[in-house]
Amino acid sequence: MHRVTALVRPGQSTFELACAAQVFGIQRPELPAAYTFGVCTEHPGPVPTRAGYDMLVTDGLEALTHADTVIIPGWLPPAEPPSPAVADALRRAHARGARLVSICSGAFALAHAGLLDGRTATTHWGLTAELAARFPHVRVDPDVLYVDHGDLATSAGAGAGIDLCIHLVRRDQGARHAAHIARAMVMPPHREGGQLQYTAPPRPAQIDGTLAPLLDWATARLAEPLTVETMAARAGQSARTLTRRFIDQLGISPGQWLLAQRIAAAQDLLETSDLPLDAVARRSGLSSATNLRRRFHTALGTTPGAYRRAFRGRTAKGPTPVEEPTP
Numbered sequence: 001m002h003r004v005t006a007l008v009r010p011g012q013s014t015f016e017l018a019c020a021a022q023v024f025g026i027q028r029p030e031l032p033a034a035y036t037f038g039v040c041t042e043h044p045g046p047v048p049t050r051a052g053y054d055m056l057v058t059d060g061l062e063a064l065t066h067a068d069t070v071i072i073p074g075w076l077p078p079a080e081p082p083s084p085a086v087a088d089a090l091r092r093a094h095a096r097g098a099r100l101v102s103i104c105s106g107a108f109a110l111a112h113a114g115l116l117d118g119r120t121a122t123t124h125w126g127l128t129a130e131l132a133a134r135f136p137h138v139r140v141d142p143d144v145l146y147v148d149h150g151d152l153a154t155s156a157g158a159g160a161g162i163d164l165c166i167h168l169v170r171r172d173q174g175a176r177h178a179a180h181i182a183r184a185m186v187m188p189p190h191r192e193g194g195q196l197q198y199t200a201p202p203r204p205a206q207i208d209g210t211l212a213p214l215l216d217w218a219t220a221r222l223a224e225p226l227t228v229e230t231m232a233a234r235a236g237q238s239a240r241t242l243t244r245r246f247i248d249q250l251g252i253s254p255g256q257w258l259l260a261q262r263i264a265a266a267q268d269l270l271e272t273s274d275l276p277l278d279a280v281a282r283r284s285g286l287s288s289a290t291n292l293r294r295r296f297h298t299a300l301g302t303t304p305g306a307y308r309r310a311f312r313g314r315t316a317k318g319p320t321p322v323e324e325p326t327p
Helices: 014-024 061-066 084-095 104-112 128-134 158-173 175-184 211-219 228-235 239-250 254-272 277-283 289-300 304-315
Strands: 002-008 035-041 045-048 054-057 069-073 099-103 146-148 152-155
Touching: 002 014, 002 061, 014 035, 014 069, 014 099, 014 158, 035 054, 035 061, 061 084, 069 084, 069 104, 084 099, 084 104, 099 104, 099 158, 104 128, 104 152, 104 158, 146 158, 152 158, 158 175, 175 254, 211 228, 211 239, 211 254, 228 239, 228 254, 239 254, 254 277, 254 289, 254 304, 277 289, 277 304, 289 304
Parallel strands: 002 035, 002 069, 069 099, 099 152
Antiparallel strands: 045 054, 146 152
């Protein structure tokens, strides 16, 4: 079991904490148990929140010594540095290999502790200028939803904390596990930000507006030679109009969306089947194993074989298939 511990402080923002608790703290009977979730604070006892009530937190900083992931769900006011005890606990957790994750203003706690020096990080758009000014050794990216270095991860505003938490589940447990949690939360498994993130998005669980029937139709036909023109004809409009509607509703073009769905379908097949790569490529609409490898590497920074080795055993039964040589 992967142990996730959230570090809270007086004046705690409840939504940022809830983002982490909703993803990591709920045991869903349809999924194998993967995480335990707890909360700690520097001085155990009642912790005031910004919502007008107190939380009773019984665990102190010693809880961080056992955590696999430490989450800082906001840090207000951001100019106030952590106490020496908190900063030291964060640095020791990172030094022993724990993953440190901040949501929204939580990036300031990591920066105060010196853990973001020389790293790219993000925070709420209203705080990025302050983060950059206070910590000139941190490379602040104001455009992305989150930044994940593996050992350290930061998210933009509170809602982007959900994006980051689901991304971490995807990295830990695979695309299907993460997509199930996202659907339960009525969230897209991934939102496009200012740049391509770690993994391509599966089909959003719920999309407002008239594109939803078209997306359902296209998702059911990924193995066919779909194009933007094919989708536009299905929608009874020009390719230019369809592109404009996609950008308005989803923030990406039809071609980007279609490629993302095909990569997501390939991820699912790699996780849950023994199909050879050529068959995975054909069924997901990526035409060939060569194209699958190329698209996979560009989108995910890994090979289909490496992805299958990482996630195959977690979602399917039977022996792990023999993998293809890495080109």
